[in-house]
Amino acid sequence: MLNIDCPYCGPRAESEYRCGGESLIQRPALDCSDAEWADYLYTRNNPKGVHIERWHHVHGCGMWFNAARSTVTHQIFATWGMTDPVPELPE
Amino acid sequence: MSGYRLAEGGRIDRSRTVRFRWGGQPYEGHPGDTLASALLANGVSIVGRSFKYHRPRGLLGAGLEEPNALLQLGDGATTVPNRKATEVELFDGLSASAVNAWPSPELDLMAVNGLVKRFIPAAFYYKTFTWPHWRWFEPAIRKAAGLGRAPEAADPDRYDQRHAHEDLLVVGGGLAGLAAALEAARAGRQVLLVEGDALLGGAIFGRQSADDRAEAERLAAALSALPNVTLKTRTLAVGYHDHNLLSLVERLTDHLPEDRRRGPRQRLWKVRAGEVVLATGAIERPLVFDGNDLPGVMLASAAGLYLERHAVAPGRRVVLACNNDRAWGAALALAEAGVRVEAILEARAEVEPALLAAARGAGIVVETGTTVLQALGRRGVTGVRTTRLDAQGHATGEGRRLPCDCLLMSGGFSPVVHLHSQAGGSLGWDEGLQAFVPGAQPQACRSVGAAAGDLDLSIRPLWHVARAGADPSPSAWVDFQNDVTAGDVALAHREAFRSVEHLKRYTTLGMASDQGKTSNVNGLAIMGTLLGKAPADVGTTRFRPPYDPSTMGAYAGLRRGDLLRPAAGLPAHAAHEALGAVFEEYGHWLRPAFYPRAGEGEARAVAREAAAVRASAGLFDASPLGKIAVKGPDAATFLDRIYVGTISTLKPGRCRYGLMLNEHGILFDDGVVARIAEDHFLVGTTSGHAAAVQAAFQEWLQCEWTGLAVASENVTQGWAVMNVAGPHARTILQSLETDIDLSADAFPHLAHREGTLEGVHCRIQRVSFTGELSFEVAVPTRYGLALHARLMEAGAPFGITPFGVEALMILRTEKGFLHLGSDTDGMTLPQDIGFGGPVTTKKVDFVGRRSCLRPDGQRADRRQFVGLESLDGRLLPVGAHVLRPGEAAPGRSQGWVTSSVNSPNLGRPHALAMIEAGQSRLGEEICVWDLGTSHRARIVDPCAFDPEGVRMHG
């Protein structure tokens, strides 16, 4: 069970959160092509390494935030608010 | 083996006697005994039968490494299967028996398996019972081969769970763990030390010197005195998870007599630690030779522990076979305690002169460069056949025959790296130890003491005693618990199951409750020999939690029975109960399904309720309908982006039906949206879906439209909602004291009003899911019961009828009102249910809109929402498929029936369906096919009752 540092509450157990999958995905405008829309809906990065994802502190403050997590070691390098700039991260 | 209690010594309380039963027979022991030590002290040598061949087995170990003495502890509802006799502390009244023996381990009728042993090699069952299917044979085979019995009654015990946060968690209360804990504690850190055993101090290693014991006691005392230290015994760390979370199982009352047990039986701890120190010690390995599973063959360290802690000698004539210095300690200690030690067979050619002198001084014959070729005996060891080892470690022929009743063995020590490995740590091979030791560790964790390989030991590797060129023997056991022999490893090798993971699954080596504690390294080293590889290159399987079997109850904790998934009760639950409601769980709500009168079945009750609503008036508890408050200057803009229809044009005091999609265009929720003020909306959701809708709102607001000034909150449980429906609904409501003008002109359909009702703040919406004149009256939750009572009272002159969910479903089906999740599924788009307009014409984008515009969404043959009239007067089964007229299965399905009722108000059945291009096929006759039966039906408009809506708008 991960220990996730909510930017608003501090470190809490993973069981308080819900993972919302990959973050920083741009939502296309209504007039985009079918391919662009399909890409937005279905295509996800699946890196071996740093993954930027969003988490919801559902059994806590209720806030969404971003996290950069290693998919290999589960190390979480940073968490930051949805509208905050992306911090410096390892490759 | 003929174990016995020594006249003095041990950490037992000889002044008291503990009475227990083993296999139905009475025995006695002392406080401080384990069941294993007490059995040994009583001379019980056969403590179990092996898993596959039902061979008689004795105690091999003295701790969690014990593979043979598996027992069924207690009986009835509290019985525990597969406990190891070595971990069970003796208590008065304890009753246990061996798990894999019938009628007893001494006389086991299943031992016939042993006679045909040569025919039951590894994977025999899988190979032999393949036709027609393994599962046909599995129950009988499992019964023959099974371990303990699960209790048949529900577990009456309570199990507790707790979380803890510590600077340092030390796993293991031996010398290394105690020292690490004290060092950290003196530096001011918050320390938790846990030990699975009942005592601190360790002692797995055979003889523990008096100095060691004194040092352990000094450390434990120093730790006990510190306020920042918690010491927990009987607490086993079983799992090492991500981010330094460990699961511990604390045994609270298992060691007490049943009548003295109070409170929870066990407690599961989830400890998040800043740092973890693993001081888990090491486990001695058996030597692999013919007959090494005979009762009386025991690990040297186990004999040392029985002697030191329990003052029990494992036999009267002892021989030790070993390949390292440590094992000598046990033999010397036994000799010192007056036990006759015949000989030490040392595989190494050279031994420290001091050890040699000590042994000879104790009258022990020492033979170096020698080991055991075979243990002799049938139901217990009666002697050993020795053999000289050549320079390569091969046996060179039959040596002496030495009589004995106990053979101690030591093939070296394996650090307990399970938790280190579970944590993600790598393993390295230590040449001196001939064992895996902890390598790199990604988590904040270090191993210390024997667990780190800090054993100061050099051994002569001796994986399997056999002549040069001989095949590994099918009579030399590697995994005692799973009955895997050296010959089985060789068989796996011959059949090309050579990866260590394949070896494990093919032979079952290292499986079950044992998890390879004694067998892992021997097994893969033998495989390595066959492959011509060093054990390091064979590698090992990944260790997984739990380290040792743990009770399911500890993981369940309080989440069982009614607490597993508590249902939410309605504010007026007591009133429904008084009315005789039959409750059912809808979503997580416990709601009245119907209210049967005396002698009435479900169908008649539901039909009566549905008819009464249309004839006069009905009362329905609509409290579970979701209510979300949406507020802020951008609230209307936000809801326009959420809903298919436009919300911003709604006037305050008015309501509108809202349909919500997910981003894939699929129908997600629907409900009535009321505008309370310019910047304040009350969003209705389906029952049980309010939390999901609120979560979706927040995800969009926080993650996508971060610039919108909108707040939303789920206020569902703040309101009790009573729905008064039927021709007399207005009259009934008007008889209550209210400042709201309920007249038809002042309060039209789809209006929302706030005011007071009987002096209580209320919100009233004129909305209808029944097709009748209908008001949903909301008051603060605490007034729900009172409101229900007042409405029943006011409605009494009109025969107001409480109705449940089932009658509501009839009423809405008669009206052709869609029920999300019943009539729609994970493929339904808004255009399929007649809401295609906004998809093409709405001014702004909304969630899921782009998905509806994909080519698949535009297909003319999509399934569409329609009604079905039964032409032969029979009820059309829900789920039945729609075929062409006259067609029978197998035919191509054009859709299916989604809702179907016997309508009391129409006097005939009516159904709803999703049918390909259904809206353009109104009037067409089709065939409805269900499980071999065909029905004739006609596609009609979904609405079959009051299609003009006169009643609803009246």
Ligand SMILES: [Zn+2]
């Ligand atoms: Zn938070």
